[in-house]
Amino acid sequence: MPSTPPTGDPAPADGALPASAAVDAHDRRFGVYLHVPFCRVRCGYCDFNTYTADELRGARREDFAADAIAEVGFASTVLQRGGLPARAASTVFFGGGTPTLLPVDDLGRMLGAVRDAWGLAEGAEITTEANPDSVSADDLVRLRAAGVTRVSFGVQSAVPHVLAVLDRTHDPERVPLVVGWARDAGLDVSVDLIYGAPGESLDDWRRSIELAVGLQPDHVSAYALIVEEGTALARRIRRGELPEPDDDLEADMYELADAAFAAAGFQWYEVSNWARGPQHRSQHNLAYWRGDDWWGVGPGAHSHVGGVRWWNVRHPAAYADRVRAGVSPAQAREVLDAGARGDEDVLLRIRLADGLPVSTLQIEGRHAVPGLIADGLVDPAAAIHGRLVLTIRGRLLADAVVRRLLP
Numbered sequence: 488m489p490s491t492p493p494t495g496d497p498a499p500a501d502g503a504l505p506a507s508a509a510v511d512a513h514d515r516r517f518g519v520y521l522h523v524p525f526c527r528v529r530c531g532y533c534d535f536n537t538y539t540a541d542e543l544r545g546a547r548r549e550d551f552a553a554d555a556i557a558e559v560g561f562a563s564t565v566l567q568r569g570g571l572p573a574r575a576a577s578t579v580f581f582g583g584g585t586p587t588l589l590p591v592d593d594l595g596r597m598l599g600a601v602r603d604a605w606g607l608a609e610g611a612e613i614t615t616e617a618n619p620d621s622v623s624a625d626d627l628v629r630l631r632a633a634g635v636t637r638v639s640f641g642v643q644s645a646v647p648h649v650l651a652v653l654d655r656t657h658d659p660e661r662v663p664l665v666v667g668w669a670r671d672a673g674l675d676v677s678v679d680l681i682y683g684a685p686g687e688s689l690d691d692w693r694r695s696i697e698l699a700v701g702l703q704p705d706h707v708s709a710y711a712l713i714v715e716e717g718t719a720l721a722r723r724i725r726r727g728e729l730p731e732p733d734d735d736l737e738a739d740m741y742e743l744a745d746a747a748f749a750a751a752g753f754q755w756y757e758v759s760n761w762a763r764g765p766q767h768r769s770q771h772n773l774a775y776w777r778g779d780d781w782w783g784v785g786p787g788a789h790s791h792v793g794g795v796r797w798w799n800v801r802h803p804a805a806y807a808d809r810v811r812a813g814v815s816p817a818q819a820r821e822v823l824d825a826g827a828r829g830d831e832d833v834l835l836r837i838r839l840a841d842g843l844p845v846s847t848l849q850i851e852g853r854h855a856v857p858g859l860i861a862d863g864l865v866d867p868a869a870a871i872h873g874r875l876v877l878t879i880r881g882r883l884l885a886d887a888v889v890r891r892l893l894p
C-alpha cells in the first residue's frame with residue numbers, strides 16, 4: 488500500500504477557496520494533472536498512490552473516467568465561485584499509476600472534459616505517462632488523435648538484472664519499438680531512467696544511458712533511486728538481501744549521465760531533467776517548479792491554486808464516493824503564508840538551470856551566497872548578474888544548498 492498522506496487543515500466540503508487564492512491569478516498559468524491510480528503490478532521501490540486489481544476494494548477501473556470527469560466539473564465551479572479568472576489549460580498531464588492501462592477512449596473523454604471546462608491554450612502540452620509494455624502502435628496513434636502531444640515512457644534501465652531488482656516487467660528490447668511508434672504517431676517523446684538500483688554498476692548505468700540517447704528522445708529524466716519507507720525494496724535492504732545505495736557511486740552516475748546527455752545535444756534545465764532545446768522542456772513540470780496553478784484530479788492528487796494546496800483522499804473507492812456525492816474529494820489542505828511561499832520558491836527554483844534570482848532571498852540566504860560560490864556550488868558568473876545557478880557539484884548537493892539558503 489502507498490505511504491501515508493501529509494496532515495493539514497480540514498478542507499471544506501464545497502471546495503471553497505479563500506479570497507487570497509485569486510490574487511494575481513492573471514499572472515499564473517493554469518494546468519491540470521489527472522492521476523490514474525492503477526498498475527498491473529506494484530514495483531518494489533514505488534510508493535506512488537497506485538493500486539493493483541486486488542487492492543481496489545470494489546472501485547472499478549471502468550468507472551474511473553466518469554468519476555474524474557465529475558471532479559473536473561466540480562473544479563470548474565469551485566474556481567469560478569472563487570473569483571479565479573477563466574484561464575485555458577496550458578498543460579494537461581496524465582500521470583500515475585499507469586494511465587495507459589485505461590482505454591484510449593477514457594483518456595480522450597477526460598481530456599475532452601478539461602477542454603469543455605476551461606479550453607486548451609494555443610500549443611498546450613498534453614502528456615501521458617506510459618509503461619513500455621502497456622501501449623500498442625494503435626494506442627499511440629489514437630492518443631495523438633485524441634489530442635495528446637507528448638508521451639513519457641518509464642524505461643528506467645536497459646539492463647535485465649537492474650529491471651529485475653526494480654520489479655519492472657517490460658522487455659528492454661521492446662523500448663525502441665514503442666518509442667518508434669510514438670514518434671511515427673507524431674508525439675514528443677520523453678524517457679524516464681532510474682540510477683542507483685542495488686547491484687547496478689557504473690557500466691550497467693552506461694548501458695542505460697546509451698539506450699536512452701540512442702532512442703533520440705526529445706527529453707530525458709534521470710532520477711536517483713529513492714528508497715521509500717514502507718516499500719518492498721526498503722524491507723529487502725533492511726533484511727540485508729540487497730545492498731544500501733552508495734552515494735559516491737550515485738554521484739559518479741549523475742556526472743556520467745550529464746556528460747553523455749550534453750554530448751548528445753541535451754541541456755539540463757532542472758537537476759534531474761534534460762531537454763533537446765527549450766521547446767522540449769516539460770511545461771507541466773516547469774509550472775510546478777515556478778509556482779503556477781494546477782488542479783490535480785483523481786485519488787491522492789495534489790492541487791495548488793494561489794498558495795492554497797490540497798490533496799485528495801487516496802483510495803479510489805473513497806474518492807469515488809466523494810465525487811459521486813458532489814462533495815470535495817480533498818482530504819485536507821494548507822494555506823501558505825507569504826514566508827512559506829517564498830521558501831518553497833527557493834526550494835524549487837534553485838534546481839532550475841534558469842536559476843534563482845538573488846533578489847528573492849531573505850537576508851540570511853543572501854549572506855550564504857559568497858560561501859556557496861567559494862565552495863563551488865553555484866556559478867560565480869551568474870551570481871554576479873544576480874542569479875544563483877547550480878554548478879554540477881551544486882546539483883549533486885542541491886538539498887544541502889537549500890539548507891544553506893533557508894537556514
Ligand SMILES: C[S@@+](CC[C@H](N)C(=O)[O-])C[C@H]1O[C@@H](n2cnc3c(N)ncnc32)[C@H](O)[C@@H]1O
Nearest residue numbers: 532533535583584585616641679710711712713
Ligand atoms: C510513478 S512513475 C509513473 C509512470 C509509470 N507507471 C512508470 O513507472 O514509468 C513516474 C516515474 O517516477 C519515477 N520513480 C518512481 N518511484 C521512484 C523512486 N522510488 N525513486 C526514484 N524514482 C522513482 C520513475 O522514474 C517513474 O518513471
Ligand code: SF4
Nearest residue numbers: 526529530533583584
Ligand atoms: S508501474 Fe510506475 S506507478 Fe506503477 S508501481 Fe511501477 S513505478 Fe509505480
